[in-house]
Amino acid sequence: EDKVVQSPLSLVVHEGDTVTLNCSYEVTNFRSLLWYKQEKKAPTFLFMLTSSGIEKKSGRLSSILDKKELFSILNITATQTGDSAVYLCAGPLSNTGNQFYFGTGTSLTVIP
Amino acid sequence: EAQVTQNPRYLITVTGKKLTVTCSQNMNHEYMSWYRQDPGLGLRQIYYSMNVEVTDKGDVPEGYKVSRKEKRNFPLILESPSPNQTSLYFCASSLGTGNSPLHFGNGTRLTVT
Numbered sequence: 709e710d711k712v713v714q715s716p717l718s719l720v721v722h723e724g725d726t727v728t729l730n731c732s733y734e735v736t737n738f739r740s741l742l743w744y745k746q747e748k749k750a751p752t753f754l755f756m757l758t759s760s761g762i763e764k765k766s767g768r769l770s771s772i773l774d775k776k777e778l779f780s781i782l783n784i785t786a787t788q789t790g791d792s793a794v795y796l797c798a799g800p801l802s803n804t805g806n807q808f809y810f811g812t813g814t815s816l817t818v819i820p
Numbered sequence: 821e822a823q824v825t826q827n828p829r830y831l832i833t834v835t836g837k838k839l840t841v842t843c844s845q846n847m848n849h850e851y852m853s854w855y856r857q858d859p860g861l862g863l864r865q866i867y868y869s870m871n872v873e874v875t876d877k878g879d880v881p882e883g884y885k886v887s888r889k890e891k892r893n894f895p896l897i898l899e900s901p902s903p904n905q906t907s908l909y910f911c912a913s914s915l916g917t918g919n920s921p922l923h924f925g926n927g928t929r930l931t932v933t
Binding site for chain 1: 853855860861862863864865868878879910912919920921922923924925926927
């Protein structure tokens with residue numbers, strides 16, 4: 709049973725394009741939803757969205773959360789080759805909030 | 821510098837030879853966790869710990885053991901490694917509560933032949 713589903717699986721765009729990455733999730737007791745960027749190493753934290761903060765922005769990256777539809781998107785505007793990475797969506801989605809579930813990620817490739 | 825430190829970064833071993841991957845964090849985090857990452861399967865949780873002496877199974881605990889004798893350390897033990905445990909392993913920590921992000925170590929690439 710999938711708890712976090714990301715789409716698309718992969719994406720290839722040209723520099724300067726805007727991309728939207730999707731994350732849908734199942735939850736019985738929502739606490740937070742997190743976005744990570746993973747290059748060829750450990751995932752690095754981008755955003756955390758909670759009940760009290762459903763929209764976050766940092767430079768060219770932004771994310772919103774739709775708690776009603778159990779859905780989040782990550783937007784990247786004016787993409788650069790350095791944005792090439794796998795983007796992961798995750799959340800503590802168990803009843804206790806102690807188990808973090810990750811989606812399989814969206815692989816983004818930005819070509820010059 | 822706040823960080824999660826894993827060792828070793830790379831490990832090649834043979835089937836059945838016990839091994840330990842160490843993990844240490846210097847952020848005084850309550851919560852620590854181990855993941856394995858495999859192509860097409862993403863990050864899957866092996867074990868997690870809410871505090872000293874408190875550990876729980878994640879989604880894929882078979883073949884692994886952990887211990888949490890001190891707050892900062894959370895070693896992953898493979899008593900009898902098998903080839904299907906060849907994977908990329910990450911240790912992570914957070915403040916806990918479900919409202920704080922996970923901080924990851926740099927990963928350990930394990931190959932079992």
